[in-house]
Amino acid sequence: xxxxxxxxxxxxxxxxxxxxxxxxxxxxxxxxxxxxxxxxxxxxxxxxxxxxxxxxxxxxxxxxxxxxxxxxxxxxxxxxxxxxxxxxxxxxxxxxxxxxxxxxxxxxxxxxxxxxxxxxxxxxxxxxxxxxxxxxxxxxxxxxxxxxxxxxxxxxxxxxxxxxxxxxxxxxxxxxxxxxxxxxxxxxxxxxxxxxxxxxxxxxxxxxxxxxxxxxxxxxxxxxxxxxxxxxxxxxxxxxxxxxxxxxxxxxxxxxxxxxxxxxxxxxxxxxxxxxxxxxxxxxxxxxxxxxxxxxxxxxxxxxxxxxxxxxxxxxxxxxxxxxxxxxxxxxxxxxxxxxxxxxxxxxxxxxxxxxxxxxxxxxxxxxxxxxxxxxxxxxxxxxxxxxxxxxxxxxxxxxxxxxxx
Numbered sequence: 001x002x003x004x005x006x007x008x009x010x011x012x013x014x015x016x017x018x019x020x021x022x023x024x025x026x027x028x029x030x031x032x033x034x035x036x037x038x039x040x041x042x043x044x045x046x047x048x049x050x051x052x053x054x055x056x057x058x059x060x061x062x063x064x065x066x067x068x069x070x071x072x073x074x075x076x077x078x079x080x081x082x083x084x085x086x087x088x089x090x091x092x093x094x095x096x097x098x099x100x101x102x103x104x105x106x107x108x109x110x111x112x113x114x115x116x117x118x119x120x121x122x123x124x125x126x127x128x129x130x131x132x133x134x135x136x137x138x139x140x141x142x143x144x145x146x147x148x149x150x151x152x153x154x155x156x157x158x159x160x161x162x163x164x165x166x167x168x169x170x171x172x173x174x175x176x177x178x179x180x181x182x183x184x185x186x187x188x189x190x191x192x193x194x195x196x197x198x199x200x201x202x203x204x205x206x207x208x209x210x211x212x213x214x215x216x217x218x219x220x221x222x223x224x225x226x227x228x229x230x231x232x233x234x235x236x237x238x239x240x241x242x243x244x245x246x247x248x249x250x251x252x253x254x255x256x257x258x259x260x261x262x263x264x265x266x267x268x269x270x271x272x273x274x275x276x277x278x279x280x281x282x283x284x285x286x287x288x289x290x291x292x293x294x295x296x297x298x299x300x301x302x303x304x305x306x307x308x309x310x311x312x313x314x315x316x317x318x319x320x321x322x323x324x325x326x327x328x329x330x331x332x333x334x335x336x337x338x339x340x341x342x343x344x345x346x347x348x349x350x351x352x353x354x355x356x357x358x359x360x361x362x363x364x365x366x367x368x369x370x371x372x373x374x375x376x377x378x379x380x381x382x383x384x385x386x387x388x389x390x391x392x393x394x395x396x397x398x399x400x401x402x403x404x405x406x
Contacts, residue, residue, distance in 0.1 A: 001025070002021045041075075041213025042212070043071055043213065047065075047067055050064040071211070074211055075214035078208055078209070078215075079214075081176075081208050081323060081324070082133070085133040085176075090134070095169065097132075097166060097170040097174070098132070098176070099130055099131065099132060100130075100217045101128070101129060101130045101158075102178060102180075102184070102223075103129075103150060103183060104127035104226065105227070107126075107127065107236075108123065109125055109238065109239070109242075110122065110123075111234070111235060111236040111237075113234045116366070120362040120363075121358060121362040122363070123144050123145060123355075123359070123363060124144065125144045125145075125239055126143055126145065126148075127140060127141075128140070128158050129223065130219075131217070131218045131222060133176075133218065138219070138222045138256050139162055140259065141261050142239055142242060142243060142260050142261060143239065143261035145355060146354075146385075147261055147353065148266045148353060151183065151270070152186045152269060153188070153266055153268055154266055154347075155188075156269040158261075159189075160192065160342075161265055171204070172203060172204045174205075176208050177217070178209070178217065179210065179215065181302065185301060188272075188273050190207070192269060193309050194315070195276075196309070197311045198340050199340060200311060202311070204310050206307070207307040208305070208306055209304075209305045222256075229245050230242070237370065237371065240260065240377075263350075263352060264346060266346065267343040267344070267345065269347075272343035272345070276336065277333045278333050278335055280300075281332060282296045283296075283331055284330040285297070285329055286329070297329050299317070299319065303321060305322060305323050306323045306325075316331065355381075355385070355387070356389055357387065357388055357389070358389060360381070360384060
């Protein structure tokens with residue numbers, strides 16, 4: 001804008017400086033400008049390209065416009081449900097507990113302002129957040145990659161641990177999360193929700209999932225606050241230091257609660273769910289000989305966006321292809337009529353998850369940069385069980401979204 005002003009008014013003397021132009025604009029106009037888009041929905045982008053394309057005829061463009069309108073209408077269903085929980089009407093539902101949860105981007109330690117660090121592997125620290133939509137408080141579960149992984153076992157264990165401290169006044173649970181199949185939308189978490197109603201802990205549980213690319217959650221705002229605070233620290237060495245940064249990063253003193261996780265709180269929900277519940281089945285509405293084989297509907301979790309579990313219908317999942325839609329199917333998942341027991345087996349019986357050997361070797365090379373007060377933490381890391389790179393294991397530095405769900 002300043003350059004355009006200079007070109008349009010070359011006769012103005014003395015010339016207006018950029019700093020003066022900016023200050024005048026800020027004081028007298030101060031119109032905001034949008035930031036460059038990031039994490040755009042791939043479907044929205046594809047349809048917008050079709051609509052703007054000069055090579056498509058009007059019929060094809062009208063079809064693309066219609067598809068985009070339907071897609072956006074579906075995406076708004078999730079946010080409408082989310083906004084209801086944060087509205088006055090939602091907050092007045094005293095019997096309802098509403099939670100949003102997700103993993104934050106991995107944090108690496110040690111964090112140091114030295115050039116050598118750029119070429120070194122570091123220890124990954126995982127941050128799992130559960131945001132209470134009613135009181136706007138967030139509980140953080142914090143651990144490094146040698147304690148646990150980022151799988152359905154962790155998500156189910158942390159959610160179950162959180163619910164143990166919840167008051168009995170809550171009889172209904174509503175859960176909001178993204179579509180990440182390896183963590184949030186999977187068979188294990190679905191069966192945990194079923195167990196919560198089968199055991200009588202909640203009368204009703206509802207899960208909501210957004211369309212891919214339209215999954216901004218309140219957790220993401222929390223993670224933004226944490227990320228901003230972490231950037232202000234040029235040296236971070238331990239998990240406990242991250243805990244202290246999180247506790248102090250909000251102006252609201254009780255905004256965050258942090259649990260430093262140990263392996264003995266992570267249970268094997270993936271194996272447990274197969275003991276008491278089926279992996280898939282045909283819906284109650286389409287089972288039987290009267291329905292043709294091609295018309296039968298099976299439980300395909302990736303194509304469903306809302307689940308309801310009710311204590312009056314034990315062992316059953318009511319699934320919707322659209323949030324609060326008219327069409328739904330009921331799936332009887334229970335294998336037995338006996339009472340379902342919670343998982344008793346730990347996901348990591350050794351209480352440790354092996355770390356890749358080259359990563360430990362790189363951490364050892366940074367020994368000279370570690371202050372004395374943090375030496376005990378790193379001595380434990382140096383002696384941590386290791387695994388060779390040749391082994392077929394998933395590196396906890398990366399999130400893998402499965403196409404075939406567990």
